[in-house]
Amino acid sequence: MRTDFDAELEDRLVRYAAIDSQSDSHSPTVPSTAIQLDMSHLLMDELRAMGASDVTLSADSVVLATLPATAGVNAPVMGWLAHVDTAPQFNASGVKPVVHRGYNGGDITFADAPDLRLSPADYPYLAEKHGEDIITASGTTLLGADDKAGVAVVMTAARHLLENPDIAHGTIRLAFVPDEEIGRGVTPNLPADLAADFAYTFDGSMPGDVEYESFSADAGVVKITGVSIHPGWAKDELVNALHLGAKVLMTLPHVTMTPETTEGRDGFIHAVSMTGSAAEVEIHFILRDFEMAGLEAKGDLLRQVCETVAATEPRAQITCDITHQYRNMRYWLEKDMTPVDMATAAVRKAGMEPVSGAIRGGTDGSRLTEFGTPCPNIFCGMQNVHGPLEWVSVQDMARATQVALNLAASVAELDPPA
Incomplete structure (x- = not known):
């Protein structure tokens, strides 16, 4: 079943994934690769066009922007984050996204790698996506849904709020970070630059995931x-x-x-x-x-x-x-689980059962939490990341978008910070 957000999410991911933005752990520069700035500058242009405020590129090459609170709302400031870089573990140059609309439940083949197969026999979750719209690469690169699916989710939710001022929400700060894949995107400067009371990264996999524990x-x-x-x-x-x-x-x-x-x-x-x-x-x-x-x-x-x-x-x-x-964000989040509880409630409101497992990895939220801004991780739908079999369901991205909007509505009901 297609949702109101599907076309926009599909368009955004296809466009974003086609932009080379792979990070490089051996590079000393900030960002580690200049091509990441191609994504950053595009997002800045799109944010300005949709009416976001305070659109800037920080000294650490983080794209920052503000969704101002709706009239009469005085609530804590929430942050939404996603990262613009793709993983250095596999070829990420010349990505050609392919949309498989109305997935038929069988093996997915790849135009540029005829022997490659994405099969529900090997990946059972794919079997659950019958009828949904699946996006892959063409077989010789990763897709980059990690984390361009998250970027698409945040941008789509932001556009929706800006175009619908009747949806009450507090101030929301956006951050699109470079170099997450090499652990350098979030610096000690980001909490002050973001200026949020708490935040969420949209950098997880399975629908319903709300993660507050990492390596x-x-x-x-x-x-x-x-x-x-x-x-x-x-x-x-x-x-x-x-x-x-x-x-x-x-x-x-x-x-x-x-x-x-x-x-x-x-x-x-x-x-x-x-x-x-x-x-x-x-x-x-x-x-x-x-x-x-x-x-x-x-x-x-x-x-x-x-x-x-x-x-x-x-x-x-x-x-x-x-x-x-980075450090396990659980050490800080378990002291005040309010951001986690809000996310699980937002997931339930979107019709899913929240799942909170321990991430066998880390997110920008791990470092941001360590630096003082509580930041659990929320799913964006990406699957089989960092390789040629990477895929994402457009409808799973839509589910994450709805979670973001549910969070915006729920924060509007909170008392302002003391």
Whole structure:
């Protein structure tokens, strides 16, 4: 069944997904890739055209805008967030979105990858989408519904409120953030820039999801310097950094502590990339756990492994640097569950049963909550993200849009902050 928002959501996602905006963890710039600003500037133009106020690009390249409160409403300020970047894990250049209207329930094929299949036999939730409108990419890229579906939801809800002043709501602040996929989009400046009492990211998957618990996360960088020499004269002289890097990887508990061997509330150590040569190697890791003690233990383990491998070859230099990324937002939100309770009520009002699981990942809300603005995560419908089988139902995006509008109405009924 199509809704009043379907056409707009479809149009927005198709247009947004076709814009290259992949982030790059190896880049030191803000944003990490200049192409993200193509999305940002488009959103600024669209926000101004729809009548939003205070449309600006912050020093941290966050698009900010205001939906002013309707006359007579004095309520807490709510924020809505989504991120403009797409994941660096898979090709995201030249995305060609494909709309499969009135999905027939069978396998979905891809024009640019004839052997690829998106099958309800492999992804049971797809079987529930019979008759809905499914958007995929063309087979050689990800789609980018993470989080351009969230961007489409926020923009559609914002446009609806601006064009319908009879819908009472408090001030709503919008933020479209770069570099979420590499954990750098939300900086300590954002709480003041956003100026919201609480907020929501629209960056979740299944309809009904209201998430207030995420991984805690650190990043690890291991640098190995060997002894380089011409291989013809290498006997007893060469120290191959690649071999030592392999030892580090194989010494870690790869059978019990990697993403592909863990689930539920298990944490992991994930080797993301290994680059270099026989002379020098750099290995990038991400460390994840729901509890701080578990995260710290994983950092200690990585350091210990590096020390052990270094002891086998004193001529090499091995360093291990662990840096903070984000923390489990539950630590703050459980102290005042009001934003979570409001979201679950908004989901129920939209005809769904709320589900609050622990995210095996993080969102901008994880960092924003840590920096002082409570920010649970709400679904936007994206599925199978970060790969060529990514898809989203237009009707699931419409369900998320209705949740946003329900939140706007419910906040209007709250007492203003003291």
